[in-house]
Amino acid sequence: MDWFRALIGPDEGADTAQLCVRAVLIFFLGVLYIRIAGRRTFSHSSPLDIIVALIVGSNLSRVMTGKADVWPSITATLVLVVLHRLFALLTLRSGFLARIMKADPVVLIRDGAVDRSAARRHGVGQMDLLESARIEQVERLEDVKLATLENSGKISVVPRRRAS
The missing domain is CATH 3.30.240.20 (bsu07140 like domains)
Structure with a gap:
């Protein structure tokens, strides 16, 4: 588990790269949690949209209240938004990925x-x-x-x- 701690950094004082790794990890965990909760839990948005809205809002609020370092948090949030956009574009081209992210009717x-x-x-x-x-x-x-x-x-x- 030492490698994992090195990858995500300490609870306080993680660097920019470690916050970016956390953003990617949280993104995938968030999609998994939304899929487990079921699509009726959030009936007007896709799992991708929900995860990005929640995490971006949380990240920005932490920056605004001084609970997180500004530049690393903004960078990690940007990574998340770019990841969202990338997956949105990929789901247009890949039926398999679209089924995983959006589910079938x-x-x-x-x-x-x-x-x-x-x-x-x-x-x-x-x-x-x-x-x-x-x-x-x-x-x-x-x-x-x-x-x-x-x-x-x-x-x-x-x-x-x-x-x-």
Whole structure:
């Protein structure tokens, strides 16, 4: 563990390179934690966006209050922002990386039949499904052609067409 301590530096007084290593480590841990928490935890942002917002805000607040050295903290924050931009661009080119960072949509209802296993796995309850259906003016889940848990954490609903 001596090599790890040398890599990230002491609790106080880490140099710029050590703070940059910490920023990269925190970035990947943050993405992992968001993935573990599930996409509905932060339903309007991607894990990448959430991690960057949290860490950048935290870093800048520490600099503002004098709890951290200015230049090393700003440099580490810049590394994080550049890493975010790089991963955002890479997810456009790599389907594999996009699936890891953004996840695939999950079908919750198809032709009125609820996939209870998928709903349970993603923490979506009956009330969540009914609410999403009502937003689309659908009264009963049996009248849903397709309901999908999207990457954003929202549930999109396509109603069945009724015979006129």
